[in-house]
Amino acid sequence: MSPNGSDRSPRRSMRRKLLSALTLGLVLATATGCSSNDLPRLGLPTPRDVQGRTVLFLWQGSWIAALAVGALVWGLILWAVVFYRRSRTKVEVPPQFRYNMPLEALFTVVPLIMVSVFFFYTARDENYLLKTSDATNHINVVGFQWSWAFNYDYQVNPHDQTAANVNGPGAYDIGTPTEEPTLWLPQGVTTEFDLTSRDVIHGFWPIDFLMKMDVIPGVVNHFEVTPTALGTFRGKCTELCGVDHSQMLFNVKVVTPAQYQAHLLALRAKGQSGNVPSGIVTTGAGNLQK
Numbered sequence: 001m002s003p004n005g006s007d008r009s010p011r012r013s014m015r016r017k018l019l020s021a022l023t024l025g026l027v028l029a030t031a032t033g034c035s036s037n038d039l040p041r042l043g044l045p046t047p048r049d050v051q052g053r054t055v056l057f058l059w060q061g062s063w064i065a066a067l068a069v070g071a072l073v074w075g076l077i078l079w080a081v082v083f084y085r086r087s088r089t090k091v092e093v094p095p096q097f098r099y100n101m102p103l104e105a106l107f108t109v110v111p112l113i114m115v116s117v118f119f120f121y122t123a124r125d126e127n128y129l130l131k132t133s134d135a136t137n138h139i140n141v142v143g144f145q146w147s148w149a150f151n152y153d154y155q156v157n158p159h160d161q162t163a164a165n166v167n168g169p170g171a172y173d174i175g176t177p178t179e180e181p182t183l184w185l186p187q188g189v190t191t192e193f194d195l196t197s198r199d200v201i202h203g204f205w206p207i208d209f210l211m212k213m214d215v216i217p218g219v220v221n222h223f224e225v226t227p228t229a230l231g232t233f234r235g236k237c238t239e240l241c242g243v244d245h246s247q248m249l250f251n252v253k254v255v256t257p258a259q260y261q262a263h264l265l266a267l268r269a270k271g272q273s274g275n276v277p278s279g280i281v282t283t284g285a286g287n288l289q290k
Helices: 009-030 049-084 100-129 257-269
Strands: 135-143 148-153 169-172 182-186 193-199 202-206 214-215 221-224 231-237 249-255
Touching: 049 100, 049 221, 100 221, 135 182, 135 202, 148 182, 169 182, 169 257, 182 257, 193 202, 193 214, 214 231, 249 257
Parallel strands: 135 193, 182 249
Antiparallel strands: 135 148, 148 169, 193 221, 202 214, 202 231, 231 249
């Protein structure tokens, strides 16, 4: 009890809880293993293609808007807690704002404006990411239980929306759950992925390109990338597609255009000419239809 007879123990308890919460937040913020260079990307990897920069910008903008709204809401809550506490005002219930029409209109208009802004930027960037141009390089990505096949230089039939036309001179590469395949891409060249599956739904995600898309049986999905950085990166399946889903991994190797063409010649020299029709014949067995 204090000299004036009031009990300050609840206030002390609240201060201790607040200090503990701030300490925990500081520990979580500093113990994530992220460097100062990672912080601006807010958990996303560095984009390795032109289109990935758009994804990163949308991600950062969404977080900035969310943090701004959160700061405003928490600020108003703390302001009310501090300036309208009972021990300060000696009033049991502070003045209310019921039937304040301008204020209630503001509470309605501001969220509508925020949602409209989010919708505009999301729709704009989605249209950009999903558009397909006259790409100079086409790769048919075939998902199957439980690995990937990549058809290079295959001929696309624009009137066939169910599978890739395989009457091309191209080359192919294919993996197994124990031998990860490598997808080769030429730097600075726009490549269109045409995604097909022969068994179940898979998810094609070259991680450092910040773009992923479902691979659905009977449907051909498309998106484009323009790699900007040389190197080897990782990729994986993002849909739970069966017992070996966790091993459905692949590598992405970005090389110069000359090295890319040399790789296709090497595949043909090894007997991997032509294209895998669109996947496998026996689900899960890895038997190819040559």
